[in-house]
Amino acid sequence: MLKDTLLTLLSIPGPSGSEGACADYIEETVRPYVDQIDRDVMGNLICIKHAAEGARRVMLTAHMDEIGFIVTAIEERGFLRVTNIGGVNPKVTTASHVVMKSGAQGVLFTEAGSSNDALFIDIGASSKEEAEKKAQVGDWAVVRGVVSDMGDKIAAPYLDDRSGCAVLIETLKRLKNSKDEIIAVFTTQEEVGLRGAKITAERLRPALAICLEGTPADDNFTAPDEAQGALKKGVQIRFRDGSMVAHPGLVAFARRVAEENNIPHQCAVRTGGGTNGGSIHLAPGGVPTLVLGIPVRYAHTHYGYSAAADVDAAIALACAILRALTPDVLRLLNPMA
Numbered sequence: 001m002l003k004d005t006l007l008t009l010l011s012i013p014g015p016s017g018s019e020g021a022c023a024d025y026i027e028e029t030v031r032p033y034v035d036q037i038d039r040d041v042m043g044n045l046i047c048i049k050h051a052a053e054g055a056r057r058v059m060l061t062a063h064m065d066e067i068g069f070i071v072t073a074i075e076e077r078g079f080l081r082v083t084n085i086g087g088v089n090p091k092v093t094t095a096s097h098v099v100m101k102s103g104a105q106g107v108l109f110t111e112a113g114s115s116n117d118a119l120f121i122d123i124g125a126s127s128k129e130e131a132e133k134k135a136q137v138g139d140w141a142v143v144r145g146v147v148s149d150m151g152d153k154i155a156a157p158y159l160d161d162r163s164g165c166a167v168l169i170e171t172l173k174r175l176k177n178s179k180d181e182i183i184a185v186f187t188t189q190e191e192v193g194l195r196g197a198k199i200t201a202e203r204l205r206p207a208l209a210i211c212l213e214g215t216p217a218d219d220n221f222t223a224p225d226e227a228q229g230a231l232k233k234g235v236q237i238r239f240r241d242g243s244m245v246a247h248p249g250l251v252a253f254a255r256r257v258a259e260e261n262n263i264p265h266q267c268a269v270r271t272g273g274g275t276n277g278g279s280i281h282l283a284p285g286g287v288p289t290l291v292l293g294i295p296v297r298y299a300h301t302h303y304g305y306s307a308a309a310d311v312d313a314a315i316a317l318a319c320a321i322l323r324a325l326t327p328d329v330l331r332l333l334n335p336m337a
Contacts, residue, residue, distance in 0.1 A: 002315075003308065005029065006166040007149060010156045013099060013142045015068030015085045016192045019043055022064040026165060026186050033172045034184070040203075042188050044196045047172065049182040056330055056337055058180045058322065059206035059287075060171065061197055061276045062164030062213070063190030066157070067300055068142040069098070069108070069119065071135055078125030080106070080135055086191030090119060092301045096143045104134035108143065145302035152308055153231070159296040159304045160214035161190065167212045167294065167314045174319050180207075180330075182322070190276055194243070197276035201283035207330055207337030208250070208288050210318060211277045214306065215268065215293030229295040231305065234264025235313040236293030241270035243278025247288035249333050254290055254321055261320045264313045268293060288333045292317060 014022040023045045027037055036048040045064070067086035074080055090110040098108050098121055106123035121141055125131035145157040154163075168184055175182065183204055187196035201209065215238070219230035229236055237254050239246050258265040281289040294314050297305040330337065 002166060002170050002311070003149065003154070005169055006154060006163065006311070007147060009162040009165055010147045010154070010158060013144070014064055014066055015140045015142050016065040016189045017085070018101070018140050019064040019188045022165075023186060026064070026169065030169055030172050030184070040199065042196050042199055044188055044200050045186040046200065047184040047186070049172070049175070049178055051178055051181045055179065055181045056207040057183055057204060058325065059183045059185060059201065059204060059209040059280070060168055060318065061185045061187055061209065061211050061280070062168040063161045063187045063196065063276060064165060065188055065191050066142060066162075067191050068140050069121070071137050071139045071141070073137060074128050074131050074135065076128050078123070078127050078131040080121040080123060080131060082119045082121055082141060084119070085140065087300055089300060093143060096302045097145070098141045099144045100135050100141045101139040102134050106141070143302040153305050154308065155303060155305050157302045157304065159294070159306045160299045163214040163294045163296065163306050163311060164212035167311060167318065170315045171318045174315070175322060178322060180322070180325065187276055194274065194276055194279040198279035201280040201287060205283065205285070206287055207334050208325070209277070209280045209290070210321065211275050211280070211289065211291045212314060212318065213275045213291055213293050214296045214299060215291075216273070216299045217295035217297040220297055228266060228268040229293065230266065231295055231297065231307040232309050233266045233295070235310060235317050236266055236268040236295060238268045238270065238291035238293055241274055241291070242272040243274025244281050244289065244291075246277070246290060247281070247333065250288045250290045253329065253333070254292075254317065257320050257324050258317050261316065263316045263320060264309070265317065285336055
């Protein structure tokens with residue numbers, strides 16, 4: 001069932017700013033497991049499990065958006081000039097199969113020695129007039145790689161962060177009778193500046209937040225004793241990245257819960273990058289924030305790998321943390337809440 005959910009999520013296009021179809025599927029899936037569902041002006045999907053009056057709010061997030069492209073011009077020869085939406089690397093996306101907003105299919109190319117400012121998509125048109133029947137300036141496009149169920153692994157594009165969305169859905173299903181108000185936010189526009197998370201954190205003012213993220217694996221090029229994101233080694237507990245230094249007390253609490261429950265986990269210190277946590281922890285008053293990562297080899301490409309065991313570990317740790325989060329622990333982590 002979990003794998004079916006993830007495979008479905010991976011099949012739904014949704015670049016930053018156009019996450020509606022993904023949100024529709026998630027809303028339908030989680031409705032039996034939550035008490036309230038809202039969408040805000042940014043398209044964030046906010047799913048709430050109510051608790052007793054006066055209960056503290058705990059926010060869980062995963063972002064729905066994927067990187068992609070947007071049409072900037074249509075040439076007389078029928079080629080579509082595009083620029084990136086989010087962190088696209090032309091070196092690994094050249095000659096990729098893409099799908100347009102209209103459903104038209106094409107191939108992405110870059111001019112020799114070019115940057116993201118010299119990308120174009122060939123949809124097989126021979127003139128501007130022909131191309132305009134399938135695409136318009138402002139239309140999005142996304143890479144559509146093959147989604148493969150490999151048993152113990154999944155190979156697909158955009159495991160960042162559809163894997164996190166699957167983990168959050170399953171956490172909502174498994175979590176019953178929480179003493180805290182659980183607010184699960186499936187956010188928009190993470191890939192272009194953590195924007196959806198920013199407005200939800202500022203409005204909801206949670207006492208604590210956990211971000212569920214498809215994070216870069218580094219076991220393919222890094223020495224085994226230095227790898228911090230290895231497949232089949234468990235969920236990542238992130239200490240730092242380019243957007244946030246994690247709350248030390250919350251990190252220590254998460255590690256202790258993982259150890260007490262024999263949940264496979266690995267510690268990660270990232271020198272760059274960022275997650276929704278970068279916006280959430282800076283919400284007014286500050287929010288203790290934790291990032292739990294599902295390692296993804298070749299993130300932000302058309303074909304990444306994630307291990308089913310790491311997805312399971314992320315679900316187990318998210319649920320275990322929420323169950324262990326007593327009022328006393330929460331007060332220690334956030335005395336101002």
